[in-house]
Amino acid sequence: MDAVPARARGYVAVVALSAVLCLLPLPATHTPWGASALLAALYAACEHAVRRRFGGTFHPVLLAGAFLLPPAAAALVPVPAALLSPVEHRPVLLRRVWRAAQPALAVWAAARTHCALGGEDAVVGSDFPSVLLPAGAAVLAFCLVLTALDGGLRAAAGLLPLRRAWREQLARTPAPVAVHGLAGLMMAVLWRSPYGPVAALLVLLPMGVSWWVFALYHRERAAHQATIRALVQAVDIKDGYTRGHSERVGHASVLIARELGMDDDRVEVLRFAGILHDVGKLGVPTRLLRKEGPLTPQERRIIELHPEYGHEMVRGISFLGEARAAILHHHERLDGSGYPYGLAGGQIPECARIVAVADAFDAMTSTRCYSRARPVEAAVAELERCAGAHFDPRMVGALVRALRRSGWHPAVTADEPAYGTPPAERTPSTGAPR
């Protein structure tokens, strides 16, 4: 309870008070209690099933309430669900009040708008298309109130500045809520039709299935990410000295790609390119990777096969896209003296040039068996010296600019035990094993 600032608590109290004010005219209005109770129970059941598993909210029922009931009664619909559902985190009472008050206000606003535009008669008479205008306005009001209250809470709790909180919320909400609004409208129309609530319930089934599939999607995606991490860990097991190297190279590649103004999809692909760039080392004998002292030319040739091994491994993963080319060509040099193909200049794919710079930077700033870690400034100076011959000057420049702006403190999950110690340090955790 102490963690919540007084400002946020006051804000929740004000919102709750306004919600109570919305509920006040309840005894005076002619309220269809049966329908309200049924919708409230339905919403509570849906919330119970949906929130616990998928962490979302079930707007169609609320919007159907806004289309069917007078404002005060509609505002009552979300209340029982909030009071009954379990709350996982600490300030239980505060959270519960907020979960009841916020949707209550939003539904009230939606119902108010709907009534003011004469939507109720249109729903009862089910005369399309004149139903659509009040319904659209109501959905808009619902959406605006929800985002405004949410953004307000974030600002009051000191998480985000008000304007940014609102902008982020507004960018995210409208499309799903619009679809939910259509489902809610269909529900309301069928509820008022001769077929009654039974038919209205059917509308919820597709929405529920879409939630379910969405949850499956998230589970599968999490598993996929765990598998990618496992690939990286497999390399780390073989090559103990590069522990955490892969993730840091991914981080540096992202810095460069962002600095070059690439779009989000490409940045994500580059993150994977950085993370997986050395995956081919799985094919190199462990003895060679861990060898201390100079390598013979033959051993060097074997190690230099790793880009091709890596490409062979990941070529079947279609979502990696150009990251596969980056894995194959990350040891090419701008003057054509690199491997495996000795490409030069513009023949080297752009993403491979980015990963090459990121790889070299991290190799210099972390401890290897053959050298100690250098400070970031020395590594940058070395990169700038080699720009043009080994590295693309554009990528080096981008990395330098990004480092100047945000510094270099990569968080590496593979390093967890070591990472806990010095969080404020500017140089990276050295990457030395144990």
Add this chain to the structure above:
Amino acid sequence: MTVLRLIHGAAALVAAGSLAVTLWTGLHDRGVALAFGVLIAVGELTRWSDEQGQRQAAPLGAAGALAYALLGADAGRPGQHGAAQVVTVVLVATVLGAVPHVWSGRSSTVDHLTRRTLTVGFAAVCFQPLYSQGVFAHWVGPAYALLLLTLLALTSLCGAVLAAALAHCRTRWPFGPLLREELRGLLGIGSAICATGAVMALAVAVVGLWALPVFCPPMLLVQLSLRRYAAVRATYRQTIASLARATEIAGCTPAGHAHRVAALSLAVGRDLGLTGPGLTVLEYAALMHDIGQLSLVDPVPAGATAALPAAEQRRIALLGGAVVRQTGVDAAVAVVVERQADPYREQPLAARIVRAVNAYEEKTRDAGPEGPLRALEELRLGTAGDYAPEVVESLARVLARPPGVRERVPVRRTGLSDPAPGWVTHG
């Protein structure tokens, strides 16, 4: 093949009959027919096939077709269209929507059309004649909605049986598990299709054709989520296959071994009646069964674990299980990998399959033309302790199938760049 011909023949007969009747009587309620036709065609355009290339998913098209079959009235005015017209409109719209798919040669359209024609025909024949004779006149209000739901449930049951029969004819996998898989599908997306079909039919009866555009977006949302799920599943499978390829790159096992074992294991698993999640576990375990060799200091000669002493085999299996546990895959996969070297009486079914198929694959690898027969013989001799007799018999059955059928069987592509069917043609 005769059953397949029978089903196709029945569908063609229904289609031709409906077309003839519709041409004879002309098209009633043209506006409604056109609206539903457009809806079904759009739904068909967004159709895609799942990773096995087996089941066709066009939820919007299917829901629209069922809604049209069960459509009684349009905004309170009783409709004039009969069962024959329903089948004709659905068929024409489906064919029009399928043109791009046929053009790009992506998926098998004949079976899809057959299923659509027969299921919609069933629903329409159950509903339309009785409705036009006024049998349902005293089913009012909620009872009518429940009646539609019951009809839809019956139709989906028939659809499931039909789909299972078609898949059985095409692939020769046992009918029972296929039917079970279809029925399980009904609980998920099938229920959404039924509900949408019923809601559309009822809503059009209340508000007219406006109901169609209003209720399309929720169904499109379902379709979108399904597609994203299918995409991430495919990606996941590719990543697992890459992980499996690590042992081949490292020189522990010969190239393509994991893929061949996975494909043959899947075929045997199908033959033994595994379905859905069980098959996925089997496939992932088969792909990663050799991954324990990555942890070995000295590689096993040619990666042939079946010839090693039992204790050594078990040690490698345990190492593999430990690696798999780290990958975030279903824990059942790790269990299968861990226990692949145990005597078969202590193993789960998937581990028995992986063990026998892996041994077969290793024994036939460089064994020349009579290798497969000799390998099977050796496996049969080992059924006292190592290999499960029912798995070996199933393997023999799978291998005895004509290559044409067997090649088409496991087209679950594990890596996109791999030529799909080639790797099962052993023996």
